[in-house]
Amino acid sequence: MHDLLMIDGLQYSNWNEEIFRQMQSGGLSAVHATIAYHENARETLSRIGEWNRRFETWPELIRPVREAADIRLAHQEGRVGIFFGFQNCSPIEDDISLVEIFRQLGVLIMQLTYNNQSLLASGCYETEDNGISRFGRQVISEMNRVGMLIDMSHSAERSTLQAIELSSRPVIVSHANPSSFHAAKRNKSNAVLRGIAESGGLLGFSTYPFHLKGASGCTLEAFCDMVANTADLMGVEHIGIGTDLCQQQPLGVLEWMRNGRWSKDKDYGEGSKDNASWPSPLQWFRDSRDFPVIARGLQARGFAEDEVRNIMGLNWLRLLESATTAQH
Amino acid sequence: MHDLLMIDGLQYSNWNEEIFRQMQSGGLSAVHATIAYHENARETLSRIGEWNRRFETWPELIRPVREAADIRLAHQEGRVGIFFGFQNCSPIEDDISLVEIFRQLGVLIMQLTYNNQSLLASGCYETEDNGISRFGRQVISEMNRVGMLIDMSHSAERSTLQAIELSSRPVIVSHANPSSFHAAKRNKSNAVLRGIAESGGLLGFSTYPFHLKGASGCTLEAFCDMVANTADLMGVEHIGIGTDLCQQQPLGVLEWMRNGRWSKDKDYGEGSKDNASWPSPLQWFRDSRDFPVIARGLQARGFAEDEVRNIMGLNWLRLLESATTAQH
Numbered sequence: 001m002h003d004l005l006m007i008d009g010l011q012y013s014n015w016n017e018e019i020f021r022q023m024q025s026g027g028l029s030a031v032h033a034t035i036a037y038h039e040n041a042r043e044t045l046s047r048i049g050e051w052n053r054r055f056e057t058w059p060e061l062i063r064p065v066r067e068a069a070d071i072r073l074a075h076q077e078g079r080v081g082i083f084f085g086f087q088n089c090s091p092i093e094d095d096i097s098l099v100e101i102f103r104q105l106g107v108l109i110m111q112l113t114y115n116n117q118s119l120l121a122s123g124c125y126e127t128e129d130n131g132i133s134r135f136g137r138q139v140i141s142e143m144n145r146v147g148m149l150i151d152m153s154h155s156a157e158r159s160t161l162q163a164i165e166l167s168s169r170p171v172i173v174s175h176a177n178p179s180s181f182h183a184a185k186r187n188k189s190n191a192v193l194r195g196i197a198e199s200g201g202l203l204g205f206s207t208y209p210f211h212l213k214g215a216s217g218c219t220l221e222a223f224c225d226m227v228a229n230t231a232d233l234m235g236v237e238h239i240g241i242g243t244d245l246c247q248q249q250p251l252g253v254l255e256w257m258r259n260g261r262w263s264k265d266k267d268y269g270e271g272s273k274d275n276a277s278w279p280s281p282l283q284w285f286r287d288s289r290d291f292p293v294i295a296r297g298l299q300a301r302g303f304a305e306d307e308v309r310n311i312m313g314l315n316w317l318r319l320l321e322s323a324t325t326a327q328h
Numbered sequence: 329m330h331d332l333l334m335i336d337g338l339q340y341s342n343w344n345e346e347i348f349r350q351m352q353s354g355g356l357s358a359v360h361a362t363i364a365y366h367e368n369a370r371e372t373l374s375r376i377g378e379w380n381r382r383f384e385t386w387p388e389l390i391r392p393v394r395e396a397a398d399i400r401l402a403h404q405e406g407r408v409g410i411f412f413g414f415q416n417c418s419p420i421e422d423d424i425s426l427v428e429i430f431r432q433l434g435v436l437i438m439q440l441t442y443n444n445q446s447l448l449a450s451g452c453y454e455t456e457d458n459g460i461s462r463f464g465r466q467v468i469s470e471m472n473r474v475g476m477l478i479d480m481s482h483s484a485e486r487s488t489l490q491a492i493e494l495s496s497r498p499v500i501v502s503h504a505n506p507s508s509f510h511a512a513k514r515n516k517s518n519a520v521l522r523g524i525a526e527s528g529g530l531l532g533f534s535t536y537p538f539h540l541k542g543a544s545g546c547t548l549e550a551f552c553d554m555v556a557n558t559a560d561l562m563g564v565e566h567i568g569i570g571t572d573l574c575q576q577q578p579l580g581v582l583e584w585m586r587n588g589r590w591s592k593d594k595d596y597g598e599g600s601k602d603n604a605s606w607p608s609p610l611q612w613f614r615d616s617r618d619f620p621v622i623a624r625g626l627q628a629r630g631f632a633e634d635e636v637r638n639i640m641g642l643n644w645l646r647l648l649e650s651a652t653t654a655q656h
Contacts, residue, residue: 041370041373042369042370045369045373045423045425045426045429046423046425048425048429049423049425049426049428049429050425052425052428052429053425095373095374095377097373097374097376097377097378097380097381098373098377100377100380101373101376101377101380101433104432104433104434105429105432105433106432
């Protein structure tokens, strides 16, 4: 298969030239880069500033994706398009007007929660799930208007189903796997996966070991079986890849992701006190260079060429093209 | 003269539907709206958010100007294009990366100072003028790169001449008058005006009474004489209009402009303790509806039709088109 347009639906790495070269040599045309976990509005501007600096420093490797169409340009240019997303709603603080402003700055995706209850919804680690808050309803409607995708990867079940019901546009889970494959708090029930598909959205399969059966020992064959089973459930047009790659990040970043400024006790997220660090990577998926391994695995599992093309990138591309335009 | 494309190079009004209708009936195709005096980055996002709300509320009257070309669209549509500017550098705080981020949000113009010394330069009310600071040199170069116009309306003389020398692109004074016409701290020497013209920049003539000989009693004829004399000095392609209209603003806003958060003693700016409030408006220029009065005055003063067109808007338009593109 030549000239695949491949998209990774989530990464949060310690961005540097080596990582961008890996993306390029793996054949990626675009990567959804997380730019905020717990950052407020001002701090998020600094994250965007850091990316602008990277775009200036490595123009031969990466380019900004302000609108989905820029991904096709990146593909033609042989560069990697970077599109921004938030894993939390902290950047908009309590201010509805910041949704549009961050969309103007190229933020195409926002999660309504990151594990914890937010001003908008409940996270997947809370014991109680109140669904979507008053502010949450306003934000969903504003995200629909300006064309910012709603991502429920780290949200609780009831909140997720309500968000799908309230949203007039597709809702996604950019990086997670089905609970039926591996029962983890971050993975998703069949009810959620069906809802995502019915909304016109997409599930991005995660290669993060905590989301996989057998963790770091999960085989390519088991991963591709999971993809095939999910294609049967959701429809092959509603699945993609969202690796959740966090390359070269020190433990302190993992601790920031898990604890932000919200906890005095240490929270271990998907790990535990005895297993507090980053998991070992998969043998067959070290980093972005191994994207073609997944494509070949899917082919070997029996997916047709056009299905592989859709799963590896075109489903993401079409969704971004249709769901991130402004509505008038 | 039909179908003039007219631009006001500075207003800071208490924006509402009535004011937008006045702009439209005065025939304005674009207005440079000040969105910050003393605001920090976060507060400036709120000002942009308020404008986004206005664009959503009155789409038949106003439209955003994110790039200069949008002004031609506004003219065709019969709407008023609004482009953003800062009268101070407070929105970028101490962070060079905020220059590009605010440019991405449509800020086309920034003053390096507002009356006082800033992190970048000295203001026209300081007794000492150190010229351009270390950070100021970085910011000038970054403004040149991203295509944000340098405005020295409220800056001190030496700082202004240095900014012109350091900048590789045009420098403007969006709203002031020649000191030779009326000696006010805010008005500009012939040396500054010549420097602005040599840089390829522009002077926008102010209708703010404190900047005019005879203040509120200044006649249209005297104003047009000033324009003619300045055209002789700078060249007719380097002048435009920048009214400094501040309509329907309460005294508290004038006090905010003058005092921000920086002074415990009350500063009266161009006024005084006995004359602390807004000056009375000119008889022949109440508000935006009287733009055609200026055009007719210039014609009566002997300007040719194409000169009137240039002064009333096309000089501003061409400058914005050439000086607010990104440089690679």
